[in-house]
Amino acid sequence: MNKTITALATPPGVGGIAVLRVSGDEAISIADSCFIGKIRLKDAKSHTVHFGNIQFNNRIIDTVTATIFRSPKSYTGEDVVEISCHGGMVVASEIIEVLISLGAVQAEAGEFTKRAFLNGKLDLTQVEAVADIIHSLSVPGCMTAARQLAGEFTARLKGLRQKLLDIASLLELELDFSEEDIEFTNRENIKSLIIEAKDYCNELADSFKSAEILRSGYFVAIAGYPNSGKSTLFNTLLQRKRAIVSEIPGTTRDYLEEMIYINGIAIRLTDTAGLRPTENIIEIEGIKLVETVLEQSDLILIINDMSISPDHSDKLLNRIKLKYPNSKVYLLQNKIDKIDSAKFESIPKEYENEIRISAKKGNGIDSLKTILENEASQSIDRTKDILVNQRHALLLRQASSELDNAFSSLDSNLENEIIAIDIRSAAKTLGDITGDTWNEDVLNNIFSRFCIGK
Ligand SMILES: Nc1nc2c(ncn2[C@@H]2O[C@H](COP(=O)(O)OP(=O)(O)OP(=O)(O)O)[C@@H](O)[C@H]2O)c(=O)[nH]1
Ligand SMILES: [Mg+2]
Structure with missing residues (x-):
């Protein structure tokens, strides 16, 4: 079972309200233990807001609203309670202390978004878009990141990746019928598809500078x-x-x-x-x-x-x-x-x-x-409506060179099997961009840009 985490989601300091988040299997029961409202939070429906007091050891800490998001329909994909309390330096941290004494643990930087990724709510390019929106310095930058968060980049990459996988499958299928000398695929068509895909990867990689x-x-x-x-x-x-x-x-x-x-x-x-x-x-x-x-x-x-x-x-x-x-x-x-x-x-x-x-x-x-x-x-x-970052640019260049290999194999009439391998590895590299496969280092690197509470 995942630990239930909590953190302040708004910047610390003086402000009208502060919002803190609790996420995990026990989010609702932990919040319930200190929230006194008209109904118990455990009986509350998802996506509803409740008015009440945070009370602990017979002491009222603040009057708050608590918003319930039940798994899987929440930011993290887990049960989430968002508590909006009065702003300032004191109240929110007192409530966090109460939640921790009731069993929650302090979230690490980016942990809410990391859980969203691990639970399939966001892919890696969307996670990166969240960081870009938070750190955005300009209106156009923020708008582009928002489009990326909405999944535009992912959709385009997935489309391209699917096309490549389809070609690879056709080439492999042809192999199964090699005795009968059937050609399922027109070589010239495949060549132009590969060039198209390669140009697209290079164009995107080139837009890295303007995205910066x-x-x-x-x-x-x-x-x-x-x-x-x-x-x-x-x-x-x-x-x-x-x-x-x-x-x-x-x-x-x-x-x-x-x-x-x-x-x-x-x-x-x-x-x-x-x-x-x-x-x-x-x-x-x-x-x-x-x-x-x-x-x-x-x-x-x-x-x-x-x-x-x-x-x-x-x-x-x-x-x-x-x-x-x-x-x-x-x-x-x-x-x-x-x-x-x-x-x-x-x-x-x-x-x-x-x-x-x-x-x-x-x-x-x-x-x-x-x-x-x-x-x-x-x-x-010159940005292609996408905030290509260094990680993306490197993978896009790699995919482009794998497509280059596929093209030369095709050109030299090599076995279908070999061409298909190159095409499949380009498709896999494109998958790495959205995070179909990932490792801890990549994740840690991405989440190091996040702040606590996001
Ligand atoms: N008349 C006039 N004087 C200028 C102008 N621009 C700068 N100055 C003068 O030129 C002198 C040097 O200006 P700075 O801005 O310190 O020059 P700098 O290039 O930063 O110099 P360093 O930091 O020493 O490399 C100052 O006395 C300025 O007032 C201008 O457009 N017209
Ligand atoms: Mg000077």
Whole structure:
């Protein structure tokens, strides 16, 4: 018998109400031992709400409502009682203590959802969608995760998997009739189905990067020589004084990261240390960190002090473009307020992704924001309505290479048996994504992202 677990489901702290959950074979009897209402909870029908007191050792702890969900129609698939009590730091934890003294145990992080998975209420991609919804930073990210929770990803994978299994069966059936030289399957059809399946796996795996943007925000780094105005721009975009600004070169040492939202799109903005040769050990460390930040960036803003010269940062710009070919790079010509406008307008733009701004006075900041929004939206548009994560991407690539093998076997007229084995292993790999087969390591990894009470 599974232990009955309990935990606070809402964040701890001051609030109108708090909700705690009890799940397991004894959930209803344990809650019944401390709940005094009009009827006993053991007689309550599933999906009904009951008003009453939580009382223990002749002391009323709180007035609550208790919602009953009977197995299997509950989140976990087990008997579940959800108790809504008054919010705050004290009441909910007292009720949890009472429930524990009556035989429940404190739930581990993600244990409710883990039980839902083990009881077949959710598959692995849905479990991951629950974590994505909880941690979601942007509206589009949350909506995509919600679709995944509703089972869209699962349905598509299952469809694909079934198609592959059907082909494998036909190939094996043909084998049984090999004496009679009957061909059940048209080789060309199978080939095109395999290619279709493979393309689909690759497309989904490719959308991992954009799913990451939905999950964690579009990663924009500000880099440049010291004193070019990086921290000033960071503060202007944040609309508050977050980073220290000074006329002394080498002010920023550690990098600073903050989230900004442009029309609901989450952008992770990072200010970095100015890049220059230096002997200062702390500054050297800061400069090393810049490279790790740039490596992870979707877009890099190279800031140049245009009042020194428009091509002052060209060497840096070219180095960054070469070193990070997967990131978009923009050149921001800063401090235009220091230059006579007639003069700088006559200077032609040397680089197509060039914007002229004054980080200090705010000129050009609106166009910069529009550019960031457009670039982020374009990257997000590449998601296939599914939040592919690293685990999925790895398995999808594996399935794709197994399909590759099947295709070559087919092409070289190998035995049906061999082709069928490759196709079946691709189907199995797709099954691993939804969790048809799993192991403790995979589960532990997934549930480590959860909080207690979920
Ligand atoms: N006139 C003018 N001054 C600016 C502008 N942007 C930054 N500055 C000034 O340039 C100096 C350096 O600005 P910071 O934002 O600290 O430059 P940084 O690139 O972060 O410098 P480090 O952290 O040292 O690498 C400060 O005195 C700012 O006030 C601008 O658009 N116009
Ligand atoms: Mg700075």
